[in-house]
Amino acid sequence: MSRTARGGTGTSRGASGPWDDPHDDRNRVYDARLASRVWAFTRPYRGAVALSVALFPLLAIVDIAQPYLVKVAIDAHILKGDMSGLSRIAALFLLTLTVQYALRYAQIYLSTWTGQRVVHDIRAALFAHVQTLPAAFFDRTPVGRLMTRILGDVEAIGEVFTAGVVAIVGDVVTLAGIVTVMLLLHLRLTLVIFAVLPILVTVAVGLRTPIRRAYQAVRARLAHLNAELQETISGMSVIQLFGREGARSGELHVLSDEYRHTQFRRMSIETTIYAVAEAVGAFVVAAILWWGGREILAGTLTFGVLVAFMQYTQRFYLPIRDASAKFSVMQAATVAAERVFALLDTPSEVGGIAAPAPPERSSARPRPAPAIELRDVWFAYPGAGAGAPPPDGPDGVATVWALRGVSLRVETGERIAIVGSTGAGKTTLARLLTRVYDVQRGAVLVEGVDVREWDLRALRRHVGLVLQDVVLFAGTVEENLVLGRTHPRAAVEDVARRVHADPFIRALRAGYDAPLLERGANLSHGQRQLLSVARALLYNPPVLVLDEATSSVDPETEHLLQDAVDQLLTGRTSIVIAHRFSTIQRADRVLVLQHGQLVDDGPHAELLRRDGLYRTLWELQFGANGTAHGQAADATARA
Numbered sequence: 157m158s159r160t161a162r163g164g165t166g167t168s169r170g171a172s173g174p175w176d177d178p179h180d181d182r183n184r185v186y187d188a189r190l191a192s193r194v195w196a197f198t199r200p201y202r203g204a205v206a207l208s209v210a211l212f213p214l215l216a217i218v219d220i221a222q223p224y225l226v227k228v229a230i231d232a233h234i235l236k237g238d239m240s241g242l243s244r245i246a247a248l249f250l251l252t253l254t255v256q257y258a259l260r261y262a263q264i265y266l267s268t269w270t271g272q273r274v275v276h277d278i279r280a281a282l283f284a285h286v287q288t289l290p291a292a293f294f295d296r297t298p299v300g301r302l303m304t305r306i307l308g309d310v311e312a313i314g315e316v317f318t319a320g321v322v323a324i325v326g327d328v329v330t331l332a333g334i335v336t337v338m339l340l341l342h343l344r345l346t347l348v349i350f351a352v353l354p355i356l357v358t359v360a361v362g363l364r365t366p367i368r369r370a371y372q373a374v375r376a377r378l379a380h381l382n383a384e385l386q387e388t389i390s391g392m393s394v395i396q397l398f399g400r401e402g403a404r405s406g407e408l409h410v411l412s413d414e415y416r417h418t419q420f421r422r423m424s425i426e427t428t429i430y431a432v433a434e435a436v437g438a439f440v441v442a443a444i445l446w447w448g449g450r451e452i453l454a455g456t457l458t459f460g461v462l463v464a465f466m467q468y469t470q471r472f473y474l475p476i477r478d479a480s481a482k483f484s485v486m487q488a489a490t491v492a493a494e495r496v497f498a499l500l501d502t503p504s505e506v507g508g509i510a511a512p513a514p515p516e517r518s519s520a521r522p523r524p525a526p527a528i529e530l531r532d533v534w535f536a537y538p539g540a541g542a543g544a545p546p547p548d549g550p551d552g553v554a555t556v557w558a559l560r561g562v563s564l565r566v567e568t569g570e571r572i573a574i575v576g577s578t579g580a581g582k583t584t585l586a587r588l589l590t591r592v593y594d595v596q597r598g599a600v601l602v603e604g605v606d607v608r609e610w611d612l613r614a615l616r617r618h619v620g621l622v623l624q625d626v627v628l629f630a631g632t633v634e635e636n637l638v639l640g641r642t643h644p645r646a647a648v649e650d651v652a653r654r655v656h657a658d659p660f661i662r663a664l665r666a667g668y669d670a671p672l673l674e675r676g677a678n679l680s681h682g683q684r685q686l687l688s689v690a691r692a693l694l695y696n697p698p699v700l701v702l703d704e705a706t707s708s709v710d711p712e713t714e715h716l717l718q719d720a721v722d723q724l725l726t727g728r729t730s731i732v733i734a735h736r737f738s739t740i741q742r743a744d745r746v747l748v749l750q751h752g753q754l755v756d757d758g759p760h761a762e763l764l765r766r767d768g769l770y771r772t773l774w775e776l777q778f779g780a781n782g783t784a785h786g787q788a789a790d791a792t793a794r795a
Contacts, residue, residue, distance in 0.1 A: 190493045194313060197274045197281075208266040211259050212326045216333045218256045223467035224337065225249045231460035263326070271317030279310045282496060288504035291592045292538040298383030305499050308378065312492035315485050324482055327475035334472050338465065342457065345465050348443050349472060352436050356476060359432045363425055370422035371491040377415040384411055437473035444469060525604025527699055527729040528566035528589065533598035535559040535584060558584040560752040561598075566729060573740030573760075574733045575773060576749035582733045585749075586701045589619050589731075602699070620697030624704035626684040628676030633661055634668040636676075637691050651694045657686040699729045718742075746770065 198205055225245055233242040283306060338346040388395065388404055395404050444465055451457030475482075536557045559581045566572050574582050587593055588600050591607045600607045607615055628636050637648050648668065652658040660683055664670035676684045692700060722742060734740050741760050748756035748763070748770045756768050763770040 190490060190497065193497055194274075194278075194316065194489075194493055197277050198270065200277075201270050201273055204266050204270045208263055208270065209325060211263040211266075212329045215256065215259050215263065215326065216330045218252045218259065219330055219471065220333045220337055220468075221252050222249060222256075223464040223471070225252070226467060227341075227458075227460035227464035229460070230463055231458050235459070267317045271314040274317065275310055275314035278313060278496065279306055282306050282310065282500060285500050285502075285504065289502060290504075291587070293502065295538065298387065300381075300383030300386035301379040302499075303386065304375070304379040304382045305495055309375065309492035309496050312488045313496065316489045324486075327482075331472060331475065334468050338468050338472075341461055341464065342451075345444060345448060345451075345457075348447055349440055349469060352440055355436055356433060359429060363429060367422065367425045367429075368487050368491065370418070370425055371487045372494075373418045374415070374422055375488075375491050375495060377411075377418045381408075381411045381415050384408060433473065433476050437469070437476070440469055440473065441466065525601070526565040527568045527570070527603060528564075528731070529601040529604070530562050530564050530585075530588075531599045531601070533559050533562045533588065533595050533600060535588060535593065535595045537584075537593070557752050559588075559595075562749075562752070562754050563598075564747060564754060564757070566731065568729055569727055570729060571742065571744045572731045573743035573746045574731060574749060575740065575746060575770065577773070579751075580749040581752040582749055583624075583703055584752075586621060586703050586731065586733060589699075589701060590616050590621050617695075618697055619699045619701065620692045620695050621701045622688055622692045622703060624685075626676070626681075626688040628672055628679075628684055628687065630672065630674050632666075632669050632671055633664070633687070636672060636687060637694055639691065641695075643694060648694065651690050655686055655690045655693065657683070657690050660686075699731075701731045701733070703733045748773075 225248060229242055229245040229249075232238070233245060286302065286306070335346070338349070385408065388408065395401060444462075448457055448462040448465060452459060452462060534557060562581070562585070574585065576582055584593075588595060589602065589607070591600075591610070591612060594608065602610065602615065602619060610618075634645070634648055637643075637652070645668065649658060652661055652668075661668055661670070672678060676687070679687070689702070692702075732740055732743060740746060743760065745758060746756075746760050746763055747754060748768070750769055756763060756766070756770055758766075764774060765771075
């Protein structure tokens with residue numbers, strides 16, 4: 157069932173603030189504040205903006221001169237039969253047209269150039285900021301919605317420079333010049349034009365709020381549609397596997413239909429503004445013909461002035477008639493700016509306290525700080541009662557805690573294994589080490605320093621994490637291994653050989669330069685995991701966490717990989733999270749988690765001798781005979 161059907165309102169999951177709700181009153185920000193934030197991005201291009209604006213008076217002069225030249229040609233030359241004078245006026249008219257086209261080309265080029273530069277800078281700032289947002293933000297925010305913000309909304313802001321405020325500035329300058337000339341030519345005809353302006357102003361002011369709301373609804377519907385479309389395409393294999401193509405098509409059809417209706421509502425408002433302006437302009441032309449004709453018959457107006465007034469009237473109402481398009485651009489840009497800056501204002505990960513470096517270990521200290529330490533850690537994921545005091549939330553409502561009062565120490569160079577059933581909190585513990593989330597109570601320390609006091613870059617450089625879900629990017633094999641860092645090809649190949657990824661890499665058509673498809677679709681899952689392990693080992697962090705890193709490889713590859721990991725983890729603090737017990741027998745200690753609590757801790761052989769959860773899990777995987785075999789193997793290894 158679609159989210160629209162479930163929710164009944166068409167609001168998708170992931171509402172995270174004013175940039176998600178099209179009718180949130182917080183969207184009604186003062187436009188000048190938004191404009192100032194947008195114009196702040198134009199500061200590096202002040203020269204181009206100033207030159208573009210400076211061209212408007214010149215454009216206005218040549219534009220206004222043309223009807224006046226027509227007036228002179230009629231009254232001073234055509235009616236008097238002066239062909240030589242008419243030729244001079246025609247040549248001058250042609251010259252004004254040439255200058256007008258050259259100036260307009262320069263002005264459009266400068267405004268478009270500035271707009272694209274600003275779009276680039278805003279999009280770069282937005283993308284850089286998105287990379288600093290916490291994991292909880294991405295948990296609740298669909299990817300398609302973020303794509304709409306970074307691509308569509310930013311592009312709408314750029315339209316301000318090509319068809320929005322810049323064009324409006326030019327229109328204002330031109331209108332001021334036209335009004336001045338018309339007042340000088342004939343006062344009464346000018347007043348005829350002004351008499352109907354209140355109608356246009358009333359319509360524009362009255363429709364300002366509806367069209368703003370219409371644009372907000374359009375952007376919200378588009379974001380919702382993009383989010384659902386991205387999710388559908390990403391999960392296409394599952395949809396096809398379960399035969400849900402028809403149902404999913406119907407859900408997307410509903411969303412597309414809602415977006416279409418919202419667009420129609422927006423267009424109907426814009427059309428109203430355009431139609432009113434067109435009707436008023438036609439009425440004014442008729443009034444000028446009637447009034448001007450009377451003035452000519454009375455001998456108080458020349459034919460050339462009437463023709464010039466007709467042309468000035470067209471030039472006067474052209475920008476007003478096109479105001480609906482410019483108004484739409486401005487409204488779209490305002491709504492887009494609201495959403496873009498709301499996203500930019502989303503708090504980043506708290507990690508900017510310029511963290512101290514890990515403390516130096518001193519032999520004078522009686523007990524050096526452990527490499528990793530958890531002190532009475534309580535953690536619940538966002539939406540599961542996070543922030544409520546243990547053990548329960550407000551009013552006695554139970555909180556779903558992923559970790560409950562966990563305390564442990566991992567010494568430098570120690571190899572720890574963590575086991576437990578699904579949902580016991582193993583992966584959660586690994587994420588807290590790299591501060592993907594913050595704990596609600598207690599503290600997580602790395603090298604004796606609370607992770608909340610570390611610089612995030614330094615922390616994640618110190619603690620490497622290899623997840624079960626491998627993320628590979630479109631690019632070459634080598635680019636996916638180095639991830640933007642500089643490593644000699646020999647070092648890359650050496651790491652690949654040590655994790656036994658080198659053979660299948662060389663089997664690719666271009667070897668380490670072979671392109672990978674999105675998410676590494678041209679590799680098997682086991683091959684992707686091998687690349688993920690190689691990438692982490694090339695990163696070479698002092699602390700390495702392997703979260704089910706060998707869960708999807710065949711037994712032979714798992715044995716080779718485990719052998720490589722054993723060699724590379726020598727002297728390195730490491731934590732291995734695994735369901736397959738065959739991968740953890742070399743650990744110095746095994747931690748057993750159950751329902752978010754640490755229920756057992758000790759060497760593998762000792763835990764097997766105890767009648768506890770670890771032994772139960774072991775026997776479920778290997779059988780009762782496996783316990784005796786495991787104890788014998790451990791005794792042999794010690795001997």
